[in-house]
Amino acid sequence: MTTTLVTPRYRRFLGAGRELWVQYAVLGLLALLVLAPVVPTLYQSVLDRPLYEAGGILTADNYVRLFTDAGFGTVILNTALFAVGTTALTLLIAVPMAIAVVRTKLPGARLFAAAMQWPFFISSLILGFGWITLYGPAGFVSTQVRSWIGTVPWNLYSIPGMAVTEAVALAPIAYVFCANALRQSDASLESAAQVCGAGPLRILFSVIVPMLRPPMVYSSILVFSMSVETLSVPLLYGQPVGIPVFSTFLYSNGLQSINPDYGILGAASALILLVTVGLVALQAKLLKDAQRFVSVRGKATRPRRLDLGWINWVSIVAITFYVIFGALLPIGGLIFRSFTLIFTPLQSPFKTLTGANYERIFTFDAYTRSITNSLIIAAVGAVLVSALSLLAVIVARRSTFKYRRAVEYLALAPQAMPGLIIGIGLFWAFAYAPFGAGSLIQGTLVALIIGFGLRALPSGFGSIAPSIMQLGAELDNAARVSGADWVRTFTRILGRLMVPAFAGAMILTFVTMLKEYSPAIFLGSADSNILGTTMLELWVQGNTGSVAALATIQIAITAVFVGVAGLLMRGHHDA
Amino acid sequence: MPDVRVSQLYKTFGDVTVLHEVDFTIRDGEFFTLLGPSGCGKSTTLNCIAGLEKPTGGTITVGDTTFVDSTAKIFRTPEERNLGMVFQSYALWPHMTVAANLAMPLTIRKASKKDKQQRIADALDKVGLAHLADRYPHQLSGGQQQRVALARALVYSPSVLLLDEPLSNLDAKLREQARAWLKALQAELGITTVYVTHDQDEALALSDRIAVMADGRMLQIGTPKEIYETPAAPEVAAFVGRCNFLHGQVEKTDDDHVHVRLDACGEVVEVTGDAQPGQQVTVAVRPERLTVGPTGTGLPCEIVTSAYVGSHHEYHLRLGDQTVQVQSPRGDLTGAVGLTFAPEAALLYPRPLS
Numbered sequence: 001m002t003t004t005l006v007t008p009r010y011r012r013f014l015g016a017g018r019e020l021w022v023q024y025a026v027l028g029l030l031a032l033l034v035l036a037p038v039v040p041t042l043y044q045s046v047l048d049r050p051l052y053e054a055g056g057i058l059t060a061d062n063y064v065r066l067f068t069d070a071g072f073g074t075v076i077l078n079t080a081l082f083a084v085g086t087t088a089l090t091l092l093i094a095v096p097m098a099i100a101v102v103r104t105k106l107p108g109a110r111l112f113a114a115a116m117q118w119p120f121f122i123s124s125l126i127l128g129f130g131w132i133t134l135y136g137p138a139g140f141v142s143t144q145v146r147s148w149i150g151t152v153p154w155n156l157y158s159i160p161g162m163a164v165t166e167a168v169a170l171a172p173i174a175y176v177f178c179a180n181a182l183r184q185s186d187a188s189l190e191s192a193a194q195v196c197g198a199g200p201l202r203i204l205f206s207v208i209v210p211m212l213r214p215p216m217v218y219s220s221i222l223v224f225s226m227s228v229e230t231l232s233v234p235l236l237y238g239q240p241v242g243i244p245v246f247s248t249f250l251y252s253n254g255l256q257s258i259n260p261d262y263g264i265l266g267a268a269s270a271l272i273l274l275v276t277v278g279l280v281a282l283q284a285k286l287l288k289d290a291q292r293f294v295s296v297r298g299k300a301t302r303p304r305r306l307d308l309g310w311i312n313w314v315s316i317v318a319i320t321f322y323v324i325f326g327a328l329l330p331i332g333g334l335i336f337r338s339f340t341l342i343f344t345p346l347q348s349p350f351k352t353l354t355g356a357n358y359e360r361i362f363t364f365d366a367y368t369r370s371i372t373n374s375l376i377i378a379a380v381g382a383v384l385v386s387a388l389s390l391l392a393v394i395v396a397r398r399s400t401f402k403y404r405r406a407v408e409y410l411a412l413a414p415q416a417m418p419g420l421i422i423g424i425g426l427f428w429a430f431a432y433a434p435f436g437a438g439s440l441i442q443g444t445l446v447a448l449i450i451g452f453g454l455r456a457l458p459s460g461f462g463s464i465a466p467s468i469m470q471l472g473a474e475l476d477n478a479a480r481v482s483g484a485d486w487v488r489t490f491t492r493i494l495g496r497l498m499v500p501a502f503a504g505a506m507i508l509t510f511v512t513m514l515k516e517y518s519p520a521i522f523l524g525s526a527d528s529n530i531l532g533t534t535m536l537e538l539w540v541q542g543n544t545g546s547v548a549a550l551a552t553i554q555i556a557i558t559a560v561f562v563g564v565a566g567l568l569m570r571g572h573h574d575a
Numbered sequence: 576m577p578d579v580r581v582s583q584l585y586k587t588f589g590d591v592t593v594l595h596e597v598d599f600t601i602r603d604g605e606f607f608t609l610l611g612p613s614g615c616g617k618s619t620t621l622n623c624i625a626g627l628e629k630p631t632g633g634t635i636t637v638g639d640t641t642f643v644d645s646t647a648k649i650f651r652t653p654e655e656r657n658l659g660m661v662f663q664s665y666a667l668w669p670h671m672t673v674a675a676n677l678a679m680p681l682t683i684r685k686a687s688k689k690d691k692q693q694r695i696a697d698a699l700d701k702v703g704l705a706h707l708a709d710r711y712p713h714q715l716s717g718g719q720q721q722r723v724a725l726a727r728a729l730v731y732s733p734s735v736l737l738l739d740e741p742l743s744n745l746d747a748k749l750r751e752q753a754r755a756w757l758k759a760l761q762a763e764l765g766i767t768t769v770y771v772t773h774d775q776d777e778a779l780a781l782s783d784r785i786a787v788m789a790d791g792r793m794l795q796i797g798t799p800k801e802i803y804e805t806p807a808a809p810e811v812a813a814f815v816g817r818c819n820f821l822h823g824q825v826e827k828t829d830d831d832h833v834h835v836r837l838d839a840c841g842e843v844v845e846v847t848g849d850a851q852p853g854q855q856v857t858v859a860v861r862p863e864r865l866t867v868g869p870t871g872t873g874l875p876c877e878i879v880t881s882a883y884v885g886s887h888h889e890y891h892l893r894l895g896d897q898t899v900q901v902q903s904p905r906g907d908l909t910g911a912v913g914l915t916f917a918p919e920a921a922l923l924y925p926r927p928l929s
Binding site for chain 1: 625626627629652653654655656657658659660662663664666667668669670679680681683684685686724727728731732737
């Protein structure tokens, strides 16, 4: 050996290694982001005037007024009916479908499983547009049915109509929970039942269905909390005919009234937050308890598929009906709508084929800008959110940081925060921020990136966390012992090995943020319109053709992005 | 090369104490093995030396450098301890070539480019893998990966080498070759080495000294011969090699010969040792030190089962109400037999009154 090497020494700032500074920075940033919308909302809810006005007095008056004279009782009742209906319908669609696809001899099962991923590409706003285009009072299918039997036997603009649409949109979530549970369960249980002389139907109801109880419980809590906070469908269906729910109550009180009552808005937001946080906490607890009972067996058992005879054909028809009438036709109709002037069965739409809907978008600068704005937000946001998620995962799962559990909880907390409330809360936070820092951000794309990014953070964290568990901790230990400190271990080893997971998180958060719009309702301005808010604006104006065109553009961007990213990722793996 | 001194080391996880005030000193250039069943605290001890775990109390020093001192609140991070370590899974960084794996610790130590190349070439040469410098870890066999891991741990001339069951992922044949090779390499380099294993054969073959651990305590520290021939406690005898334990009571003593009446059959045996008449004792005899003869000699036994294991035969004998293991070159033993052993072949342990 030629020269002697010096043992590495790392500098300490104020007595702490640099990793501690990084870890505290991540914790601080997450806490700031999560608390920024929550604290002003809670504060506003107990303040007698807008919180940026001087001389506010603490009071419970807002809550009293909310329950006495704001018509909030109807709102609670509507929301409860809507959420319960959605949850019940979601299970009705998802559970039989999961059993049929995973556990019976169903031709084309793989195709159906892939088709269940459609909500990843399509926002519930676009689905709502599509449904109205087809099944609304003047919709294509409604008009056709009326010409056949003289009446339309359904009314989309009602609580059941809202619940059906929302259930179609949320069914894939419950489906994924149930299908995974079915795939993991031990097939020998069924073989045992068969040996005892049970027929396929008996096996189905006495062995398989009871096993689905845990995923049914927690997916219904998840679906319930998502339908409590959702804005799209209630806004499109309920708002025009006067059926207010939580989210549309916030929307109309905060945005549409000329002199918004911030106290009522704060109190209502605080209550909704309480409900969603409670539901998400309950779901997390149930999920944790349920995992204790999942036994991982070394031997992989291939799920046995039951032959149910004629019932198989019933399930094929039902699933095909769901996919075609629930998703394919409405989306296809919406895309078709974007290329015609008039969309009705009374006159062949092919006669009025046109590019005018797109022309309008590309001639008005404001509309074009909403496309570029959405792209900028999604692209910049995806990078930032994925980077923050990666840091949070590494701190939470690969450090000895005292508050690493807090980092994990903070990163997942926005799950329980409705988009609209993030919007309202950040709006107040910017208005209240010291030194006027907030007014620089208010109404700009930066504000939207913060709001949308916060919404996407749990998905980013959730997509990265499992991959780090697959990297052995000995890889870090080897780097530490051979002289790399925590920061260098991250930059040289862990960071490099996490590149594929990081890319995956970027794709996921890009698509999520491209679809997002609800925080922008309060955070946006005329200059920072995005696809979602522009579509809503055009919809209110009655410009359904251009709405269809923008929706088509959004779907196309998503499809192209996911396709290209998928190809790049695959190429990377082969290398 | 410095001594490693560990004193009063203890570690608790919540209410569970995994290390109870462990003390030992590893001498300069020594091959020191921590041996024990899984969960005995040997890996925790090693990780405390490496700095990957923070002990609850105690001190660890290497030469003049204090790594850990709980009373003075000193804790040196692993990256500043300048140790080499080989992990059970080898932990080669999969996105780097063999050469890049070796280069990283050198880059961190700001070695010159020429020095770096020289050291990498030397280290790979030592483990006989100079031709594989540009391969990625997944292109290597298990044995090659293990040697690269060793080269990476040695390339920056660390003060102490730590090995955490580095051979346990190799198949039996390869493990024996690797054992001989590792021993030779360590002797050649003269580097102080701490080795963790649950494999007693490995420990006996490789070590200068062995520390036998159980339930977070040190049972005995000694040379392989001391550990095998004169185990300090029945637990050590049971863990290192196999052993028969016969309980009994001392009848009489006669110089350093003790006559023990066995509980199992009521017969008296003679062993060397130190005990008082009337004392409850345990006589420990290894299976290969027992001799099977015709009935009428020694202890009356009956052969229950026999097994041929290649180099010898293994028998289970019934002695009164107890089963005794015997190892013998003869394969034709059946029925009633007599069992004998030389007084100095057995060990005598006092038995606490229960």
